[in-house]
Amino acid sequence: MRIQISNVTVTKNKKDILKNVEWKVEKGQHWSILGLNGSGKTTLLNIINGYLHPTVGQVEVLGELFGKTYIPDLRKQMGLISSSIQQQIQEIESVLSIVLSGKFASIGLWEAVDQADVEQAKAYMSLLKCEHLQDREYRTLSQGERQRILIARALMASPKLLILDEPCNGLDIIAREELLKIIETVSKTNECPTLIYVTHHVEEILPCFTHTLLLKNGEVFKQGRSNEILTEKTLSDFYDRPISVQIEQNRTWLALKEIVEQK
C-alpha cells in the first residue's frame, strides 16, 4: 500500500476543510485528484507530506503510520512538484546542479557527487527532454522547462511516490501538451514511482492515471477507476452543471452543455 488515509477530518476555525476522507492508493496505480478551488486538494497533500496533522483519523504512507514514524526520513521517499518548491530554487543555480541536488532532497547542492550521479542526472534530463539545458541558470528557464527540470530532480531520489501539484499551471497549450507527454513517458518507465496528479482540469488526466479521486467541499465526492469516474453523469453531478464529455486521445474533454447549446 502506498497511501492509506482512514477517516481523516481536518478542522480549522471550526470548519471541516477535510471531512471523513477514506482513500487507499495501491502500488501499481497512478491517481489524479480533481477538485474545484477550495475543495481541499492542498490540505490533502499537506496531510500526505506530514506538514499537517489530521484533527481526526489515521494516515499511513509507504507503510509508515504517522505518529509512529520519523516524517523527514519518509519525505525523502516522496517527490513533490509544486509552486512552492519552484520558488525555493536559487535563481542562479545551474540546471545540472539542481537535478543533482535531488539525490539529497536538498535545495542547493552541498554534498559531493560522483560520475555515476552525473550520468544518472543526464539520463533523467534526457528522459525529461531537458538535457540541452544543463548549463543554463534556473532564472533563464521558461515555466515548462522549470517543471521538467524539477521532475528530473525529484526522480534523482528514486522516490516511491511522486506528487505533481498542478504542474501545468501557467503553461500555454504547447508547453502543457509537451509536459503531459513527458509525464506519460515517465509513467511507462520500469522505475516509475506511484504518481499523484492534482489538477482543476479534467483534460489533463492522462490515460496513465488509472484512478481518480473527486474532492468537493472537503469530502470525497467519488473515487475509483478513471474511466468509471470521468463520465457525463458523474461529472455533471460533481460540477452541479450539465456537462458534455468527449473522449479524444484517450483523454476526457469537457464542455458546459448550457454554453454549447447557446451557440
Ligand SMILES: Nc1ncnc2c1ncn2[C@@H]1O[C@H](COP(=O)(O)OP(=O)(O)OP(=O)(O)O)[C@@H](O)[C@H]1O
Ligand atoms: N489554516 C486554515 N484556516 C482556515 N481555513 C483554511 C486553512 N487552510 C485552508 N483553509 C480553507 O480550506 C479550504 C480548502 O483549502 P485548500 O487549499 O486545501 O483547497 P484547494 O482545493 O487546494 O484549493 P485551490 O485549488 O484553490 O488551491 C479553503 O476554503 C481554504 O480557505
